[in-house]
Amino acid sequence: MDETRLERLEILAAEQERTIEEMSAQLAEQWREIERLRGRLDLLTRRFQALEEQAIPSAPVTKPPHW
Template structure:
């Protein structure tokens, strides 16, 4: 009876260790993906600002017609 209980606890510990390793691997993959996405977003934001500056031009400030 005690030997069966110890065996079951060892099986449970091994399964938990496997699950923790899988979760750690997935977390690492997602972290790398998030870092890559943050860099891409930063580049796109910078590019957007450059394009916005190029197309804005010098718009004169005028009073609205009702003034």
């Protein structure tokens, strides 16, 4: 009885260790993907801002027609 219980606990511990290792690997992969996407977002943001600055004409300083 004790041997069976010990064996079940060892199997459970081994399965949990494998699951933790798999989850850790997935987390590391997701973190790399997040960092890659962050870099792309930063690049696109800078490009968008540059295009936006080029598209906005500078408004001349003039008095409104009713003055």
